Amino acid sequence: MKDPTKTLDHRLHAAFAWLLGALPDRVAARVRRWTGGRLGIGTQIVVGLGGGVLLTLGAIVMALGLMRVISARQSEVTEQHMPALVGAFDVAQQSAELMRATPRLVAATDLIALDSVMLDVRRTENALRAAAAALMGAETTDESQGGAGESVVTLDALIEIVELIHESVQRRMAYQARLQELDVELADVNLALQQQVEQELDDQQFFMYTGYRELAGGAAPPSQRRTDLELRHYGGLLNFKAYQNETTAQIAQAIAENDLEVLRATDERVETALSDVVGALDDIRAGPRTRLQADVDRLRDIYSSAEGVLETRTGELEELARADELVARSRETTAQLGAEVEGLVDDAEFAAQDAAGRSSTMVALGFWFMLAVTSFTVAFAIFGWKFFGERLVVRIGSLSRATRRMSKGDLEVQVAIEGNDEVTDMAGALEVFRQHAVEVQRLNLVEKLAAEVQAKNDKLEDTLDNLRRTQQQVVKQEKLASLGALTAGIAHEIRNPLNFVNNFAALSTELIEELREEIEEGADGNGEIDREYVDEILGDLDTNVKKVNEHGERANRIVEGMLAHSREEAGHVESVDMNLMLDEYTKLAYHGMRGADATFNVDMIKEFDPTAGEVEGIARDLSRVFLNVVTNACHATHTRRQKSGDPDYFPTVTVRTKGAEDHVSVFVHDNGTGIPDEIVGKIFDPFFTTKAGTGGTGLGLSISHEIIQEHGGKLEVNTEPGEFTEFAITLPRKGPLSTGIQA
Known part of the structure; x- marks a missing residue:
């Protein structure tokens, strides 16, 4: 903190007080009456402007005198010497023109x-x-x-x-x-x-x-x-x-x-x-x-x-x-x-140069004189600025900055109160206002903060609810899209076991009729019942009932799988037969493509390793992954066949499993369009799709990648544009979800 007695403002006011004391009493009284007894802003402005005006008037008078002298020298050049020079040039030019004629x-x-x-x-x-x-x-x-x-x-x-x-x-x-x-x-x-x-x-x-x-x-x-x-x-x-x-x-x-x-x-x-x-x-x-x-x-x-x-x-x-x-x-x-005119030109140039030289001397003299006057004026202005203007601007600027900061809510700013003039009065009033505002601000701060926190909490809760609803809608849309892809395949797969059930039921009806006839013949006393024949019929009926039950169970599994795809609640962890699940969902993907486009056809090759066995996971989620990957492979081969028009090209999708001690690997290979290098790194990004229009949501591979990671596995891709694509899925026998297996 500066000592107020050592500041320039304090020294100036002290000097002004000393000057008032040194003046005669009558003069000092008039000065006090005019200035109010202090070196105020008005007094400083009048003193500074008055000195500047006097210096300016002096410089103008001296400049006018020099301009008159220079004007006289210029008149001598333009009225006496320049006409002679111009006349000599004209004579030379016209004589040359006459010579050319x-x-x-x-x-x-x-x-x-x-x-x-x-x-x-x-x-x-x-x-x-x-x-x-x-x-x-x-x-x-x-x-x-x-x-x-x-x-x-x-x-x-x-x-x-x-x-x-x-x-x-x-x-x-x-x-x-x-x-x-x-x-x-x-x-x-x-x-x-x-x-x-x-x-x-x-x-x-x-x-x-x-x-x-x-x-x-x-x-x-x-x-x-x-x-x-x-x-x-x-x-x-x-x-x-x-x-x-x-x-x-x-x-x-x-x-x-x-x-x-x-x-x-x-x-x-x-x-x-x-x-x-x-x-x-x-x-x-x-x-x-x-x-x-x-x-x-x-x-x-x-x-x-x-x-x-x-x-x-x-x-x-x-x-x-x-x-x-x-x-x-x-x-x-x-x-x-020409020689004579050249002599005249030389004489005229010499006279003009002599007159111009004298004029230049006066101009140089005027320049240095004006430079001296200007330098003195600038020095005086700098002195006045340094001791009056800069001090005043700095104080007003400091006061203005403090006012702006206070208007923006910063009430911790310190207001400097120096001197004994109008600015000092304004600074004191501003400091009083600041102290009162600080007290008011402290009273309102707690209430304001409480309201803001409550508003932000409400806003965050609304945002969280919106995000949850949006996430549910997106996942539901992807499930519906997956279910739509299953529809045609499910219809085909259910039709097969139903046909078997119908056929075995009809056959069983015939066997029962034969058994009834055999029993009726024995009951009429016409002969003995052929036990061997009856046992044969009962054996066939037993076989038929088992077949009906087997195909009924298969249809039930397909329906349960479809229902699992459409359920909103989380699935439970269970042991999943990898070869069986792959076989079922490969068929569903194939028949789903056939149902959507009758021109679709592909050679579906299955190479299942008997040692693949089971893994522990959520069957509904894993089936969704296999269905999505196989369906994408079918789409890729079908797209290549439509675009290439090559009669020698035949779409092929190979689904292969490989068992190991602690994990199972699944490979889905297709000879379709492949994935371009510039987008292969984006295929697992949410909402990224290469299918035109509404052909895809861009969530299939993203969700599949997330499901495999939740099971502790890996989903990788190997591709060559225009040749093939192979997805490799690696699942541990027992992953992070194994602790959730239900009895």
Whole structure:
């Protein structure tokens, strides 16, 4: 138990009393009036919250000052340095976009594609100029302004190169259009020349063979058909045709030529071919020569004129070379612009980093300042919590736990009464209530316990009665099920001795009639009575009466066995002939199965050991065991025969006994379905059955196992699924029940 004078609460109240004594009288009087002369909960809360509010206000004011300084530094970065950095990036991006547009200009195949590319170029130029203007406006230092001015000059040079490429591509497309026109005109001239030459050759050949120049005139004599003049004219036509085809082919090659040096070499070959064509005209007669000369002049103009193939193709190739040169210049200019912009980006990044560094310094300063303020606030809060809050929470928590325990009936809890405040008053009141409740509880405890014990006793008695009734119902149900299985077999077994009784009674009636006749004959004086014959009849009657009595006793035993199965009272211990009982109940099980299902059949093999003899036990219970086990064996063989459908399978049940000095063993073996491994350990459990629907209660083997154990024996099983099952029953000659044998 703590010393009340050494607790923290006591020390705090002592300190408060000392403070009141140290204050001036007027101030101390006001404090006493306000606090009631003690350090109560209200006073503690006001002091703690007031200190926390003052610390919070101070931290907020300091945080606002730091936020203003940091905001100014951030504004410098976002309003001055970031626009310059963004502008430099925009210039670099747009210049690269303009550079990527120049190959597209060169690769344009028609004016529509060229105009589309040029439209994109105009947009890029405008965006680039806008970015450059923004960059110039964003730079604040002289060094940055100078770098931006150099970039603008380089940018103008790049745009000028792009314009030159555009003009060059336009000229190249004009040359291409002219070449297409010349190609069409060349094809027309070539066709005209070929047609004229072919016509002249046909006419000359016709004249040389027939002598006719015109069908209307006369034929020239053979001497005039192959003169030197005619042969020269014919050879000139052939040469003209060959030279003209060569010239046309060379001009077509010049139109498709892509190398300027090769084009110049092709020009020499074209001039040579044209000279050969003109030379071939000299050997042709004047009329055809004049007509062919006009087309040859057109062919020369197509190739050699100022707008001919040679000049046009040369101009196109020169424009291609000029465009390649301009593209190379644009790459160099773009690289120069990129270097200048990179310098601007570096300057802008340096300025932004410098401003950001100053801002980071202020942020770090603010962080450490706020951390210091927060640490002080936390320390103050911990101090306040430790000396006020925790003490109050602990006391209220202790009071709350004591209240909860008391509300649950635990009146042995101790209520701690410490301090001099409202919680102390509540603790004192709770302790008084606890003491009164303890007295009341003691008065009611005995009465309550007595009522509870009586209620539990009544409940246990009801439960025991229910269990007994349930057990009786279950056992009765199993007995009725066993009796039902016996019904058909009993009917068959009783019918046999009754038939014997009837037969022997009828035979005895006949013997009595014969005896009466024999006595009547002797009484009439007609002769003497045949004593030997009378003795023979009396002997037969004596035998018949014994047989009737024997079969009557057998029927009586069957009825008594059935009645024993149905009786509720416990059986008595007696000597039981094992072979006789097994024989009777094996027959009952067989005929019971036959009566329930006419299709049932089984080969029932009995191997009884004459030394089996008798055991001491309750005959009714043992007969129930044998009937249950043999019936199960019959069921197993019948089920296998129905499921397998094997014509070679024949159900067999073997019942065997084996006698020993102190015990008897009974074996019931069947070649039925066997018992699966997963359920073989459950077959002796109550209510466990594998028969579908209402085919079994699941109590037969359980009760049989219990009966054998009560007789001091063992009931074991050996099985192989799908092959066989064998139950082994071992019974001692004299078991635990032997002391109950009745005389």
